[in-house]
Every structure is written in structure tokens, then in C-alpha cells.
Amino acid sequence: MKILYYLTLSCMAWTIAWGTEPGWAGHAGPHFHPRSPIQESLYRADKNVDEAWEVFHQAALSGTLASPAIQTQIERDLHESRLLLVDARQAARGNDTRAVSALTARIEEIAIHIKEKSRRRKP
Numbered sequence: 001m002k003i004l005y006y007l008t009l010s011c012m013a014w015t016i017a018w019g020t021e022p023g024w025a026g027h028a029g030p031h032f033h034p035r036s037p038i039q040e041s042l043y044r045a046d047k048n049v050d051e052a053w054e055v056f057h058q059a060a061l062s063g064t065l066a067s068p069a070i071q072t073q074i075e076r077d078l079h080e081s082r083l084l085l086v087d088a089r090q091a092a093r094g095n096d097t098r099a100v101s102a103l104t105a106r107i108e109e110i111a112i113h114i115k116e117k118s119r120r121r122k123p
Helices: 002-018 037-062 068-093 097-119
Strands: none
Touching: 037 068, 037 097, 068 097
């Protein structure tokens, strides 16, 4: 029982030291507050990619995508948006605000197109 107590205390100390909550360590949880405009842009871009994937995934599972060609295009777009997100994170590490802004804007455009294409129904 003592080991569990000490383990809990050490976990709490770690989360206080790193400024995270135990349930959200390393993740953007409900209490996530970006520290800079760059981090906010990355957070929104990540959410856009996740939302686009979810809309596409639901349409693919329900079999309502308009055509196999559209599915292929959406899959390419999802891949591109994920690569752009990696590039945006690298630009953020270099503190390149312009690059982050341009990349996250492109990610948002792609995500909007993915959602629109995913919502098109079979004729």
C-alpha cells in the first residue's frame, strides 16, 4: 500500500514540475492553453486534420462516398495534410512564424475540402 502512495506522490510531483495534469500528460486536454500564437496555430491545424479524418472515416464506413476516385483523392489529401503538419511543427521549432502560418492555413484549406468531399453522397 505504501508503494502505491509513494508512486502517486511522485506522479503528482512530476505533473506539477512539468505543468501537466495526470490525465492529460502530453495531450491537449480541456484545460489546454496555448502559450503562443504558433502553438495555437499548431493546435488548430492538428484539430482540423483530426476532424477531417473523422468525417472521411464515417463516410467510408457508411459506404456513402461519391466514388472510389474521390476516396483516393481524400486519402492523398489526408496524407498531404499530415505531412504539412509535420513541416509546421518543424517550422515552429525554428520559431518561423510565417512558415507556420502558411502551412497551417494550407492544412485548414485541405481539411475543408476533405470534409466537403466526404459529405458528397453517391448519385
